[in-house]
Amino acid sequence: DQQVKQNSPSLSVQEGRISILNCDYTNSMFDYFLWYKKYPAEGPTFLISISSIKDKNEDGRFTVFLNKSAKHLSLHIVPSQPGDSAVYFCAARGTGGSYIPTFGRGTSLIVHP
């Protein structure tokens, strides 16, 4: 029962272009969403997050968009750089005492020079 789905296992983009990573969720109780980035042989690192009261959050080259009605969020990276090549995990959590998110299975982004 995948509550957070990243249906594209991989994405290939040219340097300088936009990378768009997508994420869908099924649990309507989720109200906080996060993106983590993971390099090989390292643990995931927090990238950007968004609360359900917003539909957009921007941090430098990274922007996350949230469409609550569609239960969909996306991460935009503009412009993409070779150093952005990594696995990107989408995660979501609901209200309540636990801050433990449910993770998707990740999308591997490759940015070609």
Add this chain to the structure above:
Amino acid sequence: DTAVSQTPKYLVTQMGNDKSIKCEQNLGHDTMYWYKQDSKKFLKIMFSYNNKELIINETVPNRFSPKSPDKAHLNLHINSLELGDSAVYFCASSPVGTSDPDTQYFGPGTRLTVL
């Protein structure tokens, strides 16, 4: 000055053995976690500890026993290892109770291979 460290990084062992993975964080966080990333790449929560006390145990076989000697350490002991235990195990911590409770800080992972 590694924030969350795990040892060992790689662990290869035979079925039936008992092994431990150690985790330490120097971030001063009260909450620590163990995650398992299986062959399908999902990161699934196994345990959560807050101030040395078990908060969450997510349907993990009781062959897995976490131990938190202090709030900076959360070790994972696994008895009678099975083939299906092969995975990458990540330790994490988070500053729950602060203004940034959601951000989790992960260790580099321990790749466990059971033969």
